[in-house]
Amino acid sequence: MKYIDMETWKRRKQYEMFKEMELPHFNICSNVDVRELKSYCRERKLSFFKTVLYFISRVVNEIPELRTRIRENGIVEHPVVNPSFTVLGEDELFGFARTKHKEDFVEFYEGVEKAIEGVKDNVTPDFDADMDSDFYLTTLPWVSFTSIQHPMHIVKGDSVPRIAMGKYFEEGEKLLMPVALQAHHGLADGVHAGKFYMRLDEYLRTPGEFLDR
Template structure:
């Protein structure tokens, strides 16, 4: 199993380039936003099928790998409540129980090597996958982010609606059902919701651009 990486680096808010934006979007006009796009998953879907590998852990891994490349998506608070950049984020994802149609939230330690992350994912499924509780695996580290999928619905828009103050800075990612387009291959809708204090549309656009790149080249990013 992967040793859990919780390494973080303090943000000096006196010199931080987003200091004024962070203040504005947390104190004056607290705001988050959502962007939805279609990602072509054809190459990765075929690559995984040829090797009899599951799609979901590849999706979790590739999203987490791209997040590790974009500092604005890794701003959070450590256990002491300090504002920091984490080195990586670990995916917390939904598992579906077919017997009663309930869900649980499980997390898996991110590893830079897909083969090891895949093994971590399978081990967590084996240990916790049948536990019908909201959060079967504890404790969670401070650098765990929410990512999920709705494999039954090919949506055009998805927006989480918190019933309290928006106090998390990590992205919330949701994928939908992928469908085959005769002209463009297999398309999967992906939604990213994030606090405007730490990221702008540019940063989320960079996430989507890089996510498409890694899905286009599984032989480079998964092999």
């Protein structure tokens, strides 16, 4: 982790403008084509969720603006950020699991499995809200949403990106899944959201190129 030099930071003026807003976050939702990934996972008996989570975590870590956080005494950029994701337990209650990001797919996949095992029998809504080296991800496999609003404290220092995935659906030859990205506008812009979706699309269209190594 490193502190950013505010005197030379190229986003300083953008940050100073948006930080004064009560709700300085933007939220974008777009459909991504998961047909190739779905087939890939089915053929190899892989969990679709764990595989998508790997690619999302990889994309988030490839974009410095999504690894940048606001702290009371400055702006920091983490070298790596980790997924904190919801897990549905019994009685339709959910909790949070957290795993380390790993570039190696097998290590990441196993880490997600262990994280889920660790909370599925003890599902609680407790999580470390001060862990700003995380990004948050939730899944709504019952709804093909076109927008989503995440609950959050209206505080200017909340700068953790939030990602949501919905129910996939057929459209022509495509199998589309809504993915929403929320980020602090003082740290990231639409161009960075664009990079997120373009890079994710590349991974989802050709998963074997990145996993069969």
